[in-house]
Structure formats: C-alpha cells, structure tokens
Amino acid sequence: MSAHNTKDQKDKVVHVYDGIEECDNALPRWWLWIFFGTITFGAAYWLSAEAFKTTASPRAAYQAEMDLVAAEEAQKMKALGSVTNESLAALAKDGKSLEDGKTVFATTCAPCHAATGGGGIGPNLTDEFWMHGGAPTKIYGTIKDGVVAKGMPAWGGSLGEERVRLVSAYVLTLKNTKAPGGKAPQGEPEL
Ligand code: HEC
Numbered sequence: 001m002s003a004h005n006t007k008d009q010k011d012k013v014v015h016v017y018d019g020i021e022e023c024d025n026a027l028p029r030w031w032l033w034i035f036f037g038t039i040t041f042g043a044a045y046w047l048s049a050e051a052f053k054t055t056a057s058p059r060a061a062y063q064a065e066m067d068l069v070a071a072e073e074a075q076k077m078k079a080l081g082s083v084t085n086e087s088l089a090a091l092a093k094d095g096k097s098l099e100d101g102k103t104v105f106a107t108t109c110a111p112c113h114a115a116t117g118g119g120g121i122g123p124n125l126t127d128e129f130w131m132h133g134g135a136p137t138k139i140y141g142t143i144k145d146g147v148v149a150k151g152m153p154a155w156g157g158s159l160g161e162e163r164v165r166l167v168s169a170y171v172l173t174l175k176n177t178k179a180p181g182g183k184a185p186q187g188e189p190e191l
Pocket of ligand 1: 104105108109110111112113121122123125129130131132133139142143147150151152153155167168171186187
C-alpha cells in the first residue's frame with residue numbers, strides 16, 4: 001500500500017512472473033472506509049459489550065430472554081395448578097377446552113391415531129384397553145412423556161403443558177366410543 005501516485009501503470013508493477021504483472025495500486029477510498037470502519041466498529045463493540053458491559057453481549061441477551069421464558073412457563077404452571085384425575089376430568093367437561101384439545105388432536109395426533117382416535121400406526125384410543133394405563137393422569141403421562149422406544153413421541157416439550165392437558169382431556173372423551181373400523185384392542189381392559 002505504499003503511495004505510488006504516478007499515473008503510469010508501468011511504474012506500479014512490483015512483481016512479474018511468467019508474463020503476469022502484479023501491480024501495487026492504491027486501494028479505493030470506499031474500500032478503505034469499509035475496512036477501517038469494520039475494525040473500528042469491532043473494537044468499539046468489544047469494549048462496550050465485553051470490557052465495560054455497557055451493552056448486553058449476545059450471550060447475556062440470550063440468557064435474559066431464556067430466563068424470562070422460564071419464569072413465564074413457571075408462572076403458567078402455577079396458574080394451571082397440579083394435574084389430578086379430577087382436574088383432567090373437569091377439563092373434559094369444559095366445552096372450550098375440549099374444542100382446543102380436539103384441534104390439537106386433529107393436527108398432531110390424527111396422523112398416527114386416526115381422526116376418530118380409532119388407531120393406525122398408534123393404538124386405538126376409543127376402546128377400553130390401555131397399554132400404559134387408562135386413568136386420566138396415566139393418559140396425560142403417556143402423552144407428555146411419550147413411549148419413545150415404541151414410536152409414541154413425547155409431547156410435553158413441543159406442545160407445552162397447557163396443550164398437553166387439553167389434548168389429554170379430549171382423549172378422555174374418546175374412551176370407549178368404539179370408533180367404527182378401529183384397530184383391534186391392545187393392552188388391558190380399564191375404563
Ligand atoms: C408418530 C406416531 C404417533 C403420533 C403422532 C402420536 N402417537 Fe400416540 N402412540 C403412538 C404409538 C406407536 C403408540 C403405542 C406405544 C406402545 O406400543 O407402547 C402410542 C400410544 C399412545 C397412547 C397410549 C395408549 C395406550 O394403550 O396406553 C396414548 C394415550 C396416545 N398415544 C395419545 C397420543 C396423543 C394425544 C397424540 C397427539 C398429541 C399422539 N398420541 C400422537 C404413535 C403416535
């Protein structure tokens with residue numbers, strides 16, 4: 001980058017190899033602005049985010065957001081109360097909750113359990129036979145934690161606590177509805 005200001009191109013040739021000339025041309029002004037600009041920005045950003053902590057570093061900003069989400073989730077769990085056979089049975093009697101639970105079932109569960117709950121890849125949920133227990137909290141537990149080794153995914157993480165409860169309540173209403181064309185019973189009889 002030495003300052004060759006001569007207009008003659010030939011004067012700028014610093015290296016010739018095999019007929020190929022390497023010239024020492026001055027770098028364009030706009031390029032230098034960007035080059036030194038990024039260095040200045042990088043240094044200022046590092047000083048502000050890491051050395052003096054005047055702006056939140058990406059790591060700190062991420063952590064703050066995650067803490068907020070965790071706090072909201074904890075708040076929600078507290079508001080929802082604990083899961084009992086009674087609380088799930090009560091949800092299963094609430095029209096709006098059932099409507100929401102049905103929507104979750106149609107979009108998330110029907111591909112494996114059929115829209116009617118009659119079963120397909122997954123077992124029939126409309127008979128009185130259960131492999132993992134037919135009590136409301138048992139059904140809720142199966143849905144939340146899944147039976148991953150047997151192809152039933154765990155839904156707690158992806159659906160979240162509230163929707164797991166809603167869809168559990170909806171499944172309670174399918175019990176013993178004997179969907180036509182449903183899969184043969186599996187498990188133990190338990191109403
Ligand atoms: C990828 C396919 C698949 C999806 C999607 C799926 N399931 Fe399952 N489900 C299964 C399989 C397979 C089993 C049987 C597991 C076993 O053999 O132990 C099962 C078992 C169950 C059981 C236990 C039945 C019993 O007899 O104890 C319940 C309840 C259930 N699923 C509900 C749901 C709900 C609610 C959803 C939607 C949130 C859902 N499943 C989504 C495949 C699926």
